[in-house]
């Protein structure tokens with residue numbers, strides 16, 4: 710049985726005080742449930758929110774990580790800094806980072822390796838553009854992204870990785886992939902993992918869907934056999950919506 714994982718990606722939203730306030734209201738959501746609940750918050754809020762989450766079962770994640778431990782990388786945040794705060798997860802390769810901040814499959818792979826080396830679980834994002842979906846090249850694109858992201862990752866390390874399929878055209882647009890289409894791509898990703906590793910790993914790796922997940926569609930998405938969770942932007946910012954999401 711794969712443990713469901715619902716992760717909020719706050720993106721560039723909520724100041725430190727707003728974030729702490731919000732977490733006060735949702736920090737019980739990881740109790741008495743089989744669902745793993747995660748909030749991925751801006752770097753500047755991580756430390757305060759970690760303190761607020763003391764004793765809570767809600768996990769904490771960053772939205773990025775640098776592959777080097779230190780050095781001349783102005784504006785970047787290293788795995789050592791994140792490890793000292795005590796985060797559980799790092800989102801890696803989000804399409805917004807790929808689109809606006811020149812993230813590549815190569816940097817994604819380096820960041821995945823660095824995270825694993827520092828005991829931070831990567832949430833690795835992949836997904837196609839609308840054009841690629843319409844051209845029927847979506848699977849090809851996702852296969853390249855997954856294969857490159859996992860280059861040099863051992864079988865053992867795979868148990869610490871979460872994958873997230875986020876079709877770019879469904880992010881923040883209100884358009885969701887149909888739950889069947891999302892499941893089909895996620896099953897395809899599972900096959901890629903099986904080809905590269907083995908059946909056991911492909912059956913245990915957790916794969917989330919992301920893109921306009923809301924209380925109205927979360928149940929249908931989570932009922933799909935290959936979908937193990939959701940990576941949620943907009944709806945994770947509101948207490949009532951986030952509460953409904955984790956109780957899908």
Ligand SMILES: O=C(CO)COP(=O)(O)O
Nearest residue numbers: 718880881920921942943
């Ligand atoms: O990018 C996403 C999560 O990482 C999805 O964002 P939305 O839920 O706002 O569409």
